[in-house]
Amino acid sequence: MLEIRDLSKSYGAVAALSSVSFSAERGMVTALLGENGAGKSTLVKILSGLVVPTNGGIFLDGRPIDTTTPDRAKKSGVAVVQQEISVLPNLTVAENFMLSARFGLLRRAKAAAECRGYLDRLGLNNVDANRPTGSLTVGERQLVEIARLLAQDAQVLVLDEPTAALGDRDIALVHQAVRRLAAEGKVVLYITHRLNELDEICEHGIVLRNGRLADSFATSEASIGRVIHAMIGRELDELYPPVAENAISSAESSLVLSGLQPSALHGPIDLEIRPGEIVATSGQIGSGFVEPLRAAAGMATVASGDMRLFGKPYAPRNHFERCAAGVAYCSEDRQLDGFFPDRPVWESLSAPALAASGLWGVANAKRLRRGIDRVADRMTISPNYRGRAVRALSGGNAQKVSIGKWLSSDPRLLLVEEPTRGVDVGARAEVYRLIRDLADQGLSVLFASTDLDEVLGFGERVAIFHNRRHVTTLPTASLTRDGLATWITHGSQHG
DSSP states (O other): OEEEEEEEEEETTEEEEEEEEEEEOTTEEEEEEOOTTSSHHHHHHHHTTSSOOSEEEEEETTEEOOOSSHHHHHHTTEEEEOSSOOSOTTSBHHHHHHTSTTTOSOOHHHHHHHHHHHHHHTTOTTSOTTSBGGGSOHHHHHHHHHHHHHTSOOSEEEEESTTTTOOHHHHHHHHHHHHHHHHTTOEEEEEOSOTHHHHHHOSEEEEEETTEEEEEEEGGGOOHHHHHHHHHSSOOOOSSOOOOTTOSOSSOOSEEEEEEEETTOSSOEEEEEOTTOEEEEEOSTTSSTTHHHHHHTTOSOEEEEEEEETTEEOOOOSHHHHHHTTEEEEOSOHHHHTOOTTSBHHHHHHGGGTGGGEETTEEOHHHHHHHHHHHHHHTTOOGGGTTSBGGGSOHHHHHHHHHHGGGGGOOSEEEEESTTTTOOHHHHHHHHHHHHHHHHTTOEEEEEOSOHHHHHHHOSEEEEEETTEEEEEEEGGGOOHHHHHHHHHHSSSOO
8 A cells, every 4th residue: 555654844834734644545535635726736736746745654565665856756666647647738749748757769650559459449430540649629639638647657646636627528538538547556646626426336435635644434434524624624514605686587598599600519509698697608628518618719710600798799709808898717727828827916916907007008006905905805825925926825715716807807708718717616616706796796607517516506507518509598497416516417397
């Protein structure tokens, strides 16, 4: 088994990990849980050789292993899929596989043949190994990342939120691969914020809180309440905030899509959103469920049909026209375009308001600061965080920055892809509450999500997509999780 003994890591006076000890057995999938900032990322970095612990040791089958550098960790039998996808987008799938030392120097054709079997094991049968990785969807890139891990003969496999960006079909493929690896006698550490995965794939659970071990349990014996209490130190009474009475006004629709057919879809979309309403779109990755948001954001080519925004024709051709119309758009990849990761929080929060904060290209610092503080207060971003680099924030606070920056432009319609991807359960509740508060004030919200629990709990209606077609729009109150899954996977209510 893998044993972590009294592992600690301090950065000056800050203790990221404090005397953490636990074990994970071969042939078993062990969940590693905790809020963002609980110490999970530090532990993963230690296992992968990116960070050297202050104290403690790591043992495999009773023998100490060396993880002081990435190369030594790899030679010790540890393989890690990091939370942020690391495949190089400018290289082909096969070339990304060639970066693995196991393959050594190979010609492209031989590399493509070598990696074919690993791709097929994860259901990527239709992905050409000579295709640039950057042209794949986020879900497909994550599966390529995991496939590269399969190519290493590792004994300890650390999967850091491997399904965060995936739809149900791809999640099932990942789960199958993980079960196969465990059955081969590997040690599997599985980090996830999707608590339903505890029952679906994990046999044992470890919870970290504030850098310490908070709980250890067999998943068959632990309730969700116990897990959440161990993670956040309190009961989570209401994950999804209720809709305020009369929150949806009888005013004219904010956004109307009439026979709209983005080029990426095989059929038209008819969808209407009213002020104060939160509407979801959902489907499997590649089903086209993000296309309504991208069309409304001016990010997709439209073949036919039209859009109306607050009763007026609306066809944004670029980012500037979208912002001028009062539409805010947050893509699924917040690391790419949600903020400036290495710059202070206030710079990301102020970016959309720069043009309006001064004259002749010179920003008015005082006016800008007042606007930033107003937005940060509204998003409950602590004053202590506003001067820090966004990269140093937890996933929940980083998502607040990604969404909050648009509030400085006072939008009337908010478009959000995967609003809580990679966000822990405590921070999710806060993000949901913030967006619900905005909706209660009259903001219209259209979000795209592959998280079925999120769709049913947070959305009031859901537009369902299958095989690049909009098949139906239903009230979420009329659906069960199994019912929604059937619609998404089969394009109808019958499996």
